Amino acid sequence: MSIPPPPGPHQPDPAQGPSPVPDPYGPPPQGQQPYGQPPQGQPPYGQQPYGQPYGQPYGPPYQTWGQGYSPYSRPASVNGLAVASVVLGVLCCFPGVGLVLGVIALVQIRKKGQSGKALAIAGSVLSSLGLALWVLVLATGGLSDAWEGFKKEAREDSAFSVAKGECFDTPGESLEGRAYDAEKVPCAGEHEGEVFGEFKMAGSTFPGDSAVSGAANDKCYALQDLYAMDTWALPEDVDVYYFAPTRQSWRLGDREVTCVFGNTDETATLTGSLRADETTLDSHQIALLKSLNAMDTVLYEEPEADPEDDLPGYRDWSRDVHDGLGEQIGALRAHSWPAKADKPVAALLKDMEKARGEWAKAVTAAEDGDADTFYIHYGKGYGYVDGPSTVTARKALGLATKRPSYDEDYGDGGGEPGGGELKV
Template sequence: MSIPPPPGPQQPEGQYPPPYAQGPYEQGAYAQGPYVQGPYGQPPYQTWNQGYSPFNHPAPVNGLAIAALVLGILCFLPGVGLVLGLIALSQIRKRGERGKGLAIGGSVLSTIGLALWVLALATGGASDFWQGFKEGARGGASLSLAKGECFNAPGGALTGETYDVDKVSCAREHDGEVFAVFELAGRSYPGDDAVTDTADRRCYGLRDSYAMDGWAVPDDVDVYYLTPTRGSWRMGDREITCVFGSVSEGKNLTGSLRNDETVLDADQVAYLKAAHYLNAALDSAPDAEYVEDDLPGHKAWADRVSRALTRQAGLLRAHPYPADVKKPVDVLAKELDKARAEWSRAAEAADADAFYAHYDKGFKLLDPTKSVTARKALGLATTPPSADSGGSGSGSGPDGAGMQV
């Protein structure tokens, strides 16, 4: 038997040098670090602390947690961000992934965003946001104009393209006054000409509902409009804004031109509504300037005027005007009856000469000065618009003349 040598300076008592073994503990292949003696003379092994092991890769970050945080910060699709955050938390627990804080943060921010969206929908904030978006598409937030508002345009011009206007009080000098706003339908841009034609037709048709008394509109005031461009149409802009503006260069408007049910009394409104039947009929004259060029068209027009005069006189007599107003209104109604008879004969004329004979008599009987007394009693404007005014909305006959009563 062998007797172990006595302990020396390099060998503590009771310990023996580890036996050589095959594998990683062969001579010259000892690993550095602390050693632990294995039982029954087994070779020692080296212990690794977590974090130092070359095989201990960190757990990956959950991708849904990142997405939830991004959506939560941007407040974009908050409902989706909340769902992704909850799914991420579940996956993190099951897979041992990292990103719990990201998922929680995304869920909280998405919940706040979702609450804000619900509040916006309940209070109309979403509608305001969309309106602001459309205004931005048009080029400036101040281009959003409502009926009854007044504004100044860049350089005072109501033509060409504009990206901004300044709203001002109608009591101050201003370039334009909005009298109507409407939207176009359709998904595809109809083209510049089609948009302009629609704006022209609709705006001229809507002016009388805002300025019912055409006599109160200055002769140098005409209709303008703001329309979408092809670019703003792609951004959702469908709005056409109808505007009153001066045709005199360098001249501004002062005071509102609005005179409708919100401004006028019941007697004034009744009188003007009756007068509009005749004005609309006079404005429907055929395109042909001379009767000889379109006798059937002029006869049909005379018939429309005749029927409008019948309707107007009937409405004037039917309304219960005050005593001081009823007398001049009845006198006017009798004059309208005489004019109706001549227009009716013009509608039945056999030839152009007969048409002209009755048309001339009927037109003279529609002399606007005959309605001044009734208008004065009603407190309406008493200065007739000029026959060649471009903005008062006068009716037109074969010779370009016309009247508003």
């Protein structure tokens, strides 16, 4: 059983039956105004009611939006530092920077009401972990080991992955200037270069091409005597070259200078190894060559000016030659020579003793300021160098006996001083 709704406005009485459908062209129902006219008691449309201020809209004001709500609200911007922090944290390249950016981002987010708090926290955490890892690696030396491993691997993959004692070709290129490729080949056959030494330069800043060349000239020629101890055996058309770091490779940690033997003729090659050291010589050959090369090193330190212009410099240098001869005479006498070399070495020692006496007189003449007398003893002191006794001793021990050529011949008892620069 349904209960009808109570009678109300515009609702028909149930006892009267259903309401008829209104006629749109007939008069309006009772209690309603005709179409286009305002309700009873209200002024016509477009007129203000009596007592209503002019300009005041009719009826109550429109309902305003609720407190704190805007129909045109925009989303909060993401903090850029938070994004940078998480990126650096993931990459782990600058963990300290990532941590600082993350902290700054959290402060800015709180003040400006920006979004990205989760990103800032994540970036700070990842950067902290990365920073801790860097500290651990540095403390244990792992970074140094990793860098050395990287350089070793890079060297093995490099075009110049040739080591001491190895020979190579530079296809289509020359040993002078820049070379970009080096192919390792056997030393027994023809080749363009042979590596005889290498050393590393120090410093964090590239010193310049001139400084690199100067260091290479000084150290490569010194390393030459350790690799090719029998300098007389070097062909005259062989010279010293080197591979050195450039400004660009220096930035990547390249500090190595590679010393190389090459032919002075760019169109010619070398054949066979030039190595003559402890790996190829016997103990007697090494003993003689060490003494002879040690004296050559002292003699090469001769002052560049003429004795008349630098007698004090020649005095000090002559004293070094005198003392060097004393040391090498003692070393040669202390060595036990084979029977075939006893007499030849004894004859060489006799000439070295005479030369030592002449250098002592040269020192005295320089101290007295007597350049003419100095010249006389200077020439006689050079008399034993590469003299007949040296050739005989070399021959007895199976070493090269062909004297190398020099810029100028040494004095033979009163001659002019020689430069002493070996042409190789």
